[in-house]
Amino acid sequence: MHPQSQQDYVSISFAGQGCYNNNKKWRRQSWWRKWKQLSRLQRSLILFISVLLFICGIASYPTVTEQLRGLTDGGPDTGSNSVLKPIIPHVLPQGQPPLPEQPSQRKLSNKRGPPVLQNRLQKKGNTSDVTVEDKVADVKKEGEERVVISWRGAVIDTDQATESTKDGEKASWLEEVREAFRHAWKGYKDFAWGHDELRPMSKSYSEWFGLGLTLIDALDTMWIMELKEEFKEAKAWVAAELTFNKNVDVNLFESTIRILGGLLSTYHLTGDTLFLDKAKDIGFRLMPAFKTPSKIPYSDVNIGKGTAHPPRWTSDSTVAEVTSIQLEFRELSRLTQEPQYEAVVTDVMKQIHKLEGKLDGLVPMFINTNNGQFTHQGIYTLGARADSYYEYLLKQWIQGGKKENQLLEDYLQAIEGVKKNLLQKSSPNGLTFVGEVSHGQFSPKMDHLVCFLPGTLALGAHNGLPADHMDLAKELMETCYQMYVQMETGLSPEIVHFNMYQGSTRDIDVKLADRHNLLRPETVESLFYLYRFTKDHKYRNWGWEILQNFNKYTKVSSGGYTSINNVRDPDYPSPRDKMESFFLGETLKYLYLLFSDNSNLISLDKYVFNTEAHPLPIWLSTV
Numbered sequence: 001m002h003p004q005s006q007q008d009y010v011s012i013s014f015a016g017q018g019c020y021n022n023n024k025k026w027r028r029q030s031w032w033r034k035w036k037q038l039s040r041l042q043r044s045l046i047l048f049i050s051v052l053l054f055i056c057g058i059a060s061y062p063t064v065t066e067q068l069r070g071l072t073d074g075g076p077d078t079g080s081n082s083v084l085k086p087i088i089p090h091v092l093p094q095g096q097p098p099l100p101e102q103p104s105q106r107k108l109s110n111k112r113g114p115p116v117l118q119n120r121l122q123k124k125g126n127t128s129d130v131t132v133e134d135k136v137a138d139v140k141k142e143g144e145e146r147v148v149i150s151w152r153g154a155v156i157d158t159d160q161a162t163e164s165t166k167d168g169e170k171a172s173w174l175e176e177v178r179e180a181f182r183h184a185w186k187g188y189k190d191f192a193w194g195h196d197e198l199r200p201m202s203k204s205y206s207e208w209f210g211l212g213l214t215l216i217d218a219l220d221t222m223w224i225m226e227l228k229e230e231f232k233e234a235k236a237w238v239a240a241e242l243t244f245n246k247n248v249d250v251n252l253f254e255s256t257i258r259i260l261g262g263l264l265s266t267y268h269l270t271g272d273t274l275f276l277d278k279a280k281d282i283g284f285r286l287m288p289a290f291k292t293p294s295k296i297p298y299s300d301v302n303i304g305k306g307t308a309h310p311p312r313w314t315s316d317s318t319v320a321e322v323t324s325i326q327l328e329f330r331e332l333s334r335l336t337q338e339p340q341y342e343a344v345v346t347d348v349m350k351q352i353h354k355l356e357g358k359l360d361g362l363v364p365m366f367i368n369t370n371n372g373q374f375t376h377q378g379i380y381t382l383g384a385r386a387d388s389y390y391e392y393l394l395k396q397w398i399q400g401g402k403k404e405n406q407l408l409e410d411y412l413q414a415i416e417g418v419k420k421n422l423l424q425k426s427s428p429n430g431l432t433f434v435g436e437v438s439h440g441q442f443s444p445k446m447d448h449l450v451c452f453l454p455g456t457l458a459l460g461a462h463n464g465l466p467a468d469h470m471d472l473a474k475e476l477m478e479t480c481y482q483m484y485v486q487m488e489t490g491l492s493p494e495i496v497h498f499n500m501y502q503g504s505t506r507d508i509d510v511k512l513a514d515r516h517n518l519l520r521p522e523t524v525e526s527l528f529y530l531y532r533f534t535k536d537h538k539y540r541n542w543g544w545e546i547l548q549n550f551n552k553y554t555k556v557s558s559g560g561y562t563s564i565n566n567v568r569d570p571d572y573p574s575p576r577d578k579m580e581s582f583f584l585g586e587t588l589k590y591l592y593l594l595f596s597d598n599s600n601l602i603s604l605d606k607y608v609f610n611t612e613a614h615p616l617p618i619w620l621s622t623v
């Protein structure tokens with residue numbers, strides 16, 4: 001049978017079940033059939049009992065949950081904790097008693113309550129009429145302590161959460177991320193080996209460039225997580241199978257950040273020249289992209305033929321794409337002593353520095369490859385098509401030893417531009433968010449992609465930039481976390497809209513078309529930076545909570561994790577049947593580093609992460 005035909009059998013993931021089971025021939029309709037087979041008396045009795053239980057449940061909810069907490073602590077698996085139980089034996093030396101459940105885990109599981117109640121209440125939150133009890137975040141007024149209230153009213157005192165996580169307890173959290181990686185890797189290995197992306201539901205794969213994208217993106221994650229066996233088999237594939245001498249069109253940006261970046265960082269971590277040789281090969285093959293009238297590169301390159309072209313419908317390139325390949329090409333020049341790579345990307349930065357059409361340092365989203373001018377002007381965002389321009393201004397400055405003042409000036413100006421034009425507070429709870437400007441009009445729309453910004457701001461402050469950058473980082477971090485907490489699955493949608501008008505009953509709205517989650521890394525990336533610099537344990541707890549929800553709503557039983565269509569429906573989040581390579585390259589890596597107590601594991605004073613989470617050395621440091 002062709003693997004794709006199994007898509008019909010996708011089952012929903014109930015709380016406690018832990019993952020999608022794409023083997024069971026279980027269908028929703030069978031429940032309806034069974035229901036219809038019951039007698040009228042049986043049906044009436046069931047309905048009557050259900051209504052009675054529902055009323056009792058609502059009336060005594062806090063008491064009921066308190067009692068259940070007492071019963072379930074240390075008892076049978078319930079809700080999100082269920083996925084923890086199999087992990088614990090792996091981390092215990094033989095003969096030792098099992099580890100006690102971590103207090104912070106209890107706290108997190110308590111917040112969402114027992115599965116049955118949880119689903120019912122989550123359903124309620126799914127409607128647009130959210131009551132005062134349902135309010136999601138209460139950011140207190142000045143001078144008062146900050147308390148986060150979950151979307152259905154359960155109070156989590158962040159200070160208490162901090163106390164509950166002590167450094168020594170993180171070993172099992174690290175092991176849980178490794179386990180998630182192994183599960184993702186198993187799916188890739190079984191059904192997509194050597195291909196670009198796993199399609200976990202249909203137990204097959206998809207090709208983008210045909211270059212083993214997931215495998216290459218995941219190499220340094222395996223090294224960092226000390227998954228030696230997995231790394232060994234992946235390296236063997238790179239040595240024996242990976243060839244760039246192929247007649248394929250690749251996207252310059254994506255192949256630079258994932259493939260070139262992944263190979264360079266793996267070379268640095270391992271010292272194995274196999275990866276450097278492959279990096280040189282792909283780097284050289286990408287160079288035709290820069291042969292344009294303006295020297296602003298084309299979006300696509302045929303790495304076999306040595307030709308390049310823009311997309312079919314335009315001669316424009318995306319600003320974020322042409323300005324987020326610099327870390328990798330500069331490093332390639334340093335390693336090879338061939339200046340051509342650095343020269344072409346530096347030229348792009350110099351041109352963009354001089355261009356008109358910016359708004360207080362904020363750049364438009366498109367640039368023309370013929371005349372080198374911005375096009376489609378008037379839209380300013382820190383989301384898709386502009387995001388990593390800002391990230392790479394700061395990171396190039398850091399990579400080069402903080403000497404290139406023009407990069408720093410452009411970065412500082414852009415952050416002032418964000419504050420002046422894009423920063424607003426939501427209503428009723430005053431969450432700080434970054435919106436967009438379109439032809440002079442402010443729009444309270446924020447992509448999940450923007451959640452890289454707290455981490456970048458914190459990195460800047462750590463490197464001596466103004467302290468108020470760190471204040472803003474903390475505020476935005478809270479907002480990005482709320483983008484998860486306020487959803488019924490505890491996972492963020494791709495895009496949110498903030499309410500700004502007095503009288504709003506909730507801060508965040510999500511449009512139907514924006515409810516998907518692609519397993520993106522930006523929020524856990526920022527949590528990693530914020531934790532490294534502040535050591536505030538709440539950031540770890542937030543990351544832990546997000547990992548639990550990935551496990552609960554996106555894990556596929558036969559291996560792998562899947563993107564989902566609807567973060568607002570915990571009963572049927574609707575799998576998209578795709579595991580993006582950045583889930584292994586970035587999301588799980590940042591979670592691992594977040595839970596690691598070893599600040600020297602990829603020290604932020606020695607390495608700078610590219611925008612795909614591949615660490616590259618800071619030049620003046622002694623790595």
Ligand code: DMJ
Pocket residue numbers: 388449520521522582586611612613
């Ligand atoms: C990744 O490829 C990179 O993080 C990029 O900068 C943005 N998009 C994805 C992850 O969301």
